[in-house]
Amino acid sequence: MKILLAITGASGVIYGEKVLKELAKTRGVRVELVISPSGKELIEEEIDTSVDELLSIADQTFDPSDMAAPPSSGSSLYDAMVIVPCSMSTLSKISCGIADNLITRSASVILKEKRQLILVPRETPLSTISLKNMYNLSQDGVVILPAAPGFYSEQDEVKDLVNFIAGKVLDSLGIKNDLYKRWLP
Numbered sequence: 134m135k136i137l138l139a140i141t142g143a144s145g146v147i148y149g150e151k152v153l154k155e156l157a158k159t160r161g162v163r164v165e166l167v168i169s170p171s172g173k174e175l176i177e178e179e180i181d182t183s184v185d186e187l188l189s190i191a192d193q194t195f196d197p198s199d200m201a202a203p204p205s206s207g208s209s210l211y212d213a214m215v216i217v218p219c220s221m222s223t224l225s226k227i228s229c230g231i232a233d234n235l236i237t238r239s240a241s242v243i244l245k246e247k248r249q250l251i252l253v254p255r256e257t258p259l260s261t262i263s264l265k266n267m268y269n270l271s272q273d274g275v276v277i278l279p280a281a282p283g284f285y286s287e288q289d290e291v292k293d294l295v296n297f298i299a300g301k302v303l304d305s306l307g308i309k310n311d312l313y314k315r316w317l318p
């Protein structure tokens with residue numbers, strides 16, 4: 134399974150870090166990574182792991198300005214693309230087909246090739262524009278997976294909340310995981 138992971142400039146880059154680390158250690162998964170310039174700023178702001186450390190975990194990395202990188206072509210055959218966290222800016226661009234950097238271009242390629250696109254938006258409250266964009270993307274088969282952890286599975290620490298969202302992303306990808314405690318009434 135070949136997955137393109139993108140980290141953009143929304144709060145919650147820790148979710149992207151966790152998804153990256155989980156995918157990297159999943160047998161049979163190849164994870165390729167691209168981080169937007171704003172995503173790099175948020176990484177420096179919010180987590181202890183450096184951008185270079187994150188990049189070193191992936192099987193391959195791309196510069197977000199490299200429009201000729203493999204994911205910009207449908208012939209590269211990715212199984213899925215995950216954008217976590219996904220800024221409203223990137224989400225809006227994807228929703229209306231703007232492909233002005235490698236992340237937005239790759240997302241539009243994933244859509245035209247009818248492959249799986251998972252977006253983890255982080256913003257609150259949501260404007261009508263953002264809600265409409267999410268609705269339109271959902272109509273196109275995109276998984277909108279808000280960074281909104283559940284509190285029903287004995288979470289004591291921030292790490293548990295992060296694991297909940299990372300686990301949901303892996304669930305959407307069809308990757309078995311025990312990152313969060315499932316509801317067993």
Ligand SMILES: Cc1cc2nc3c(=O)[nH]c(=O)nc-3n(C[C@H](O)[C@H](O)[C@H](O)COP(=O)(O)O)c2cc1C
Binds near residue numbers: 140223
């Ligand atoms: C500290 C900080 C936190 C931000 N948090 C968010 C956020 O949670 N959600 C969001 O949509 N944008 C957020 N932004 C704004 C985006 O970073 C900005 O729109 C940027 O242009 C996104 O670019 P990108 O999508 O190419 O990464 C934040 C910006 C800063 C400086």
